Amino acid sequence: MRFTRLLLWNSSLTSQKKTSREKTVTTHAPDISASDIEALAAADCLLVAMDFDGTMAPFHDDPMSARAEDGCIESLKALAAMDDTIAMIVSGRNLAQLREVTGLSEGNEAGIHLIGSHGAEPAGTGFTPLSEAQRELYESLAVAAEAAASLHPGLWVERKPLSVGLHSRTCDNKDVADQAHASFLSHAQGMDNVMITQGKAVIEVAVDSTSKGDYISAFREEHCIPTVVFAGDDTTDESVMRVLHTQRTDMGIKVGAGASRANRRLSGTVAVRDFLAQLVEARRLD
Numbered sequence: 684m685r686f687t688r689l690l691l692w693n694s695s696l697t698s699q700k701k702t703s704r705e706k707t708v709t710t711h712a713p714d715i716s717a718s719d720i721e722a723l724a725a726a727d728c729l730l731v732a733m734d735f736d737g738t739m740a741p742f743h744d745d746p747m748s749a750r751a752e753d754g755c756i757e758s759l760k761a762l763a764a765m766d767d768t769i770a771m772i773v774s775g776r777n778l779a780q781l782r783e784v785t786g787l788s789e790g791n792e793a794g795i796h797l798i799g800s801h802g803a804e805p806a807g808t809g810f811t812p813l814s815e816a817q818r819e820l821y822e823s824l825a826v827a828a829e830a831a832a833s834l835h836p837g838l839w840v841e842r843k844p845l846s847v848g849l850h851s852r853t854c855d856n857k858d859v860a861d862q863a864h865a866s867f868l869s870h871a872q873g874m875d876n877v878m879i880t881q882g883k884a885v886i887e888v889a890v891d892s893t894s895k896g897d898y899i900s901a902f903r904e905e906h907c908i909p910t911v912v913f914a915g916d917d918t919t920d921e922s923v924m925r926v927l928h929t930q931r932t933d934m935g936i937k938v939g940a941g942a943s944r945a946n947r948r949l950s951g952t953v954a955v956r957d958f959l960a961q962l963v964e965a966r967r968l969d
Contacts, residue, residue, distance in 0.1 A: 712937060712948045715958055719934065719947060724965035726910035726932065731762050731962070732771040732899055732923070733955070735781065737883070737916035738938045739772070741952050744853050746776075746841075749784055752952050756785060756795075758959035763794030765966055769908065773798040773895050775880075775887065775919055777843045778806060801880075801919060802898025803845050803891050810844060810891075817890040820877060821847065824888050827870035831863040838863050846889035860884075882917045896922030912962075914938055914955055 723729060733739055736749055739756075743749040763770035774781050778799030782788055787795060789806070797806040804810045813821060824847040825840070832838040837854030840847065849867045851860035864886050871879050871888040878889045895915075903911055913923045914936035924944035927933040937945035938955060949955055 708942045708944055712943065712945050715934075715936065715947050715949055715954075720958070720961050720965050722932075723910065723912055723934065723962060724969040728767040728769075728908050728910065729966070730769045730771065730899075730903060730906075730908045730911045731759065731959075732773055732911065732913045733759070733959075734895075734913075734915035734917070734920050734938075735772055735774040735776065735784065737952070738914050738920075738955055739952060740784065742852070742883075747780065747783065751785065752956040754960055755952075755956050756787070758956070758963050759795050760793040761963045762959075762966065768966065769796065769906070770794065771796040771798060771899075771902075773802060773898060773923075775799075775801050775843075775882075775917075778804045782806075798895075798898060800843055800845050801889070801893060802895045803889075803893040805898070813845070813890065816876075820874060820890045821845075823874070824871065824877070824890070828867050828888075831867040834863045835859045841885075841887075843887075845891040845893075846887050848885050848887035850885045852884040880919050882919055887919075894922035895919060896924075896926040899923055900926045912936065914949065914958075 736742060739751040740749045759770040762768050772781065772785060772795060776799055778797060781797055781799045787793065787797060792806065798804065800810065825842060828840040828847050828849045831849055832840050835854050835856055837851065838860065839850050841850060849863060851864065854860040867886055868879065871877055878892055880887045899911065899913065910932040911927060912934040913927065915923060916938035921944055924935040927935045929935055929946040934947055935945035936947045936949055937943035938949050939951055949958060
């Protein structure tokens, strides 16, 4: 993705070119300031949406061992308990995994909206079962990913309800990792009606077109939310940055280095923790 989500649906390439003209990708977004936090605290109705891995939680070689920085979940709980404030975690993880790593089991979410599978798997509603054609695509992707992963023990395949991912974070041979990714990518690019996401040490291919940006756009429209703040670190999060009204009230936060459509930046997961704590205090005082 330069915005590295490669949309292989019929009209996707036209759409991608259009949105890149609408909003400039930059590496120079300023850090969050005290005045930014004051503006968010004063919002009449505020959606605080966070990515999880690389945003709230440092990356871990064992994905199920990743945990949010101390205080992050508590800050979201505090925000969720406030009037006219909605807290959300929207992740590429499937919902079951997201529940486990956040510690927010079913019925114990404390008001936090959990959204898995890049927006396709909201807690409480689930997702539409795959069609027969989608199941065939899914199985073909799984076979191709497993074949690519067999090249090295540090490569592994993640099956989500709507997508298949090939991970290379624990592969210590870059050439082999690149070869495996190229093999899986080539297979996926030869298929119709799939969505390819190239993230950090992962290629994920979905048989459903839902993105994080799609979900947040629909959610804010349904609930008439005037102000959204979203933080994310990876290319999948750019679908949200693309739909935010950053020329008006919204704030998109790029976590870490790299180009982004975000209009603000934080250095890492600890900075995200501190930002959320400061936002809690400021909104309590407002």
